[in-house]
Amino acid sequence: MDTGPPTPVVRTTPQLMFGLLIILVGVVFTLDSLEMLVAERFIAYWPTGLILIGAAKLWQARSGHGSSLGGVLFILAGGWMLLHTLDLVDVSIISLWPLLLVLAGSVVVWQSLRGRRLRGNEASDAVVNAIAILSGVQRGSRSRAFRGGELTAFMGGCEIDLRQAEIHGEAVIDVFAMWGGIEIKVPESWNVIGRMTPIIGGFEDSTRASGDARNHTLVVRGLVIMGGVEVKN
Numbered sequence: 042m043d044t045g046p047p048t049p050v051v052r053t054t055p056q057l058m059f060g061l062l063i064i065l066v067g068v069v070f071t072l073d074s075l076e077m078l079v080a081e082r083f084i085a086y087w088p089t090g091l092i093l094i095g096a097a098k099l100w101q102a103r104s105g106h107g108s109s110l111g112g113v114l115f116i117l118a119g120g121w122m123l124l125h126t127l128d129l130v131d132v133s134i135i136s137l138w139p140l141l142l143v144l145a146g147s148v149v150v151w152q153s154l155r156g157r158r159l160r161g162n163e164a165s166d167a168v169v170n171a172i173a174i175l176s177g178v179q180r181g182s183r184s185r186a187f188r189g190g191e192l193t194a195f196m197g198g199c200e201i202d203l204r205q206a207e208i209h210g211e212a213v214i215d216v217f218a219m220w221g222g223i224e225i226k227v228p229e230s231w232n233v234i235g236r237m238t239p240i241i242g243g244f245e246d247s248t249r250a251s252g253d254a255r256n257h258t259l260v261v262r263g264l265v266i267m268g269g270v271e272v273k274n
Contacts, residue, residue: 058097059266062090069129085126091119111238117157141266145195148217148264173197182206189213189260194221201225204274208257216261218268225272227259231274234243236262247273 066084071201073080095115109113121137171178172198181202189212192199196219204226215238216223227233229249237244240263261272 050208060093062093078130086123088119088122088126092123095119108163111240114238114240125239131155133152145217145219145266146265148193169201169203171199171201173199187212192216192223192225192263194218194223196220203227204258208259211258211260212257213260213262216263216270217264218263218270219266222267223270225261225270227272227274228257229274230257232258234258234260235272236260237270238263238268239265242266242268243270245269245271247271249274 051144066087069078069080069083072078092112092115095112098112098115099109101112105144118134121134125133139178166182167184167186167188169180169192171180171190174193174195177198179200179202183191183205187203187206187208192201192214194217198221200274201224206228208231214225215253227248232250233246234265235244235250240265244265259269259272263270
C-alpha cells in the first residue's frame with residue numbers, strides 16, 4: 042500500500058532559528074513603518090535571539106552535530122546582554138572582553154598538557170601535536186593507525202599533512218585557533234566531521250570523500266576565535 046512521500050522532518054538548527062529571527066525583525070520594522078507599533082520597544086530585546094540560537098546549537102549537539110560549547114557561549118552572551126538591557130546588571134559585556142584571553146590561555150594550557158599525555162601513551166607517529174605562537178609549524182604523519190592529536194595556533198599557523206596516514210575507525214583532532222589559522226590535508230578516503238565553534242572566525246571542509254570514507258572518519262573539533270580552520274585533500 043502506497044502511503045505517499047514521507048513527511049519531511051523539521052530540525053531545530055541555528056540556521057533555522059536565525060532565519061526565523063530575520064523574518065521577525067522584518068515584520069517588526071514593517072509594522073513600525075505602518076505606525077502600528079514602535080520598533081524600538083522590541084529591538085531592544087534582540088539578545089533574546091542569541092539565547093534562542095544558543096539553545097538550537099545545544100539541541101543540535103545532542104545528536105552529535107556540532108559542539109555544545111558554542112551553544113553555551115551564545116546563551117551566556119545573550120543572557121548577559123539581556124540582563125544589561127533590563128538594567129539588572131551594570132557591567133556591559135564589552136567590558137568583559139579580557140575573558141577571551143583567559144579562555145584562550147586556558148585552552149592552550151589544556152591542550153599542551155593533554156598533548157604531553159597523548160605523546161606518552163601513543164606511538165609518536167600515531168598522534169600529531171603542534172603549538173604555533175607567533176610562528177608557523179609544519180607537521181605530518183604516515184601512521185597506519187592514526188589516532189588524532191592537538192593543534193593550537195595563536196597569531197600563527199599550523200600546516201598538517203596526513204595524506205599518507207591511515208585511520209581504522211575514528212580519529213579526533215582537537216584544534217584551537219585565535220588570530221591564526223590551521224590547515225589540515227587528508228586523503229580522499231577519509232570522511233571529515235566538523236564540530237567547531239567559530240567566534241568571528243570560520244571552519245571550511247573542502248574535502249572530496251570517496252564511497253568507502255565511512256570506515257575512516259576524522260573528527261575535527263574545537264574553538265576558532267577571529268581565525269580559520271580548513272580541511273582539504
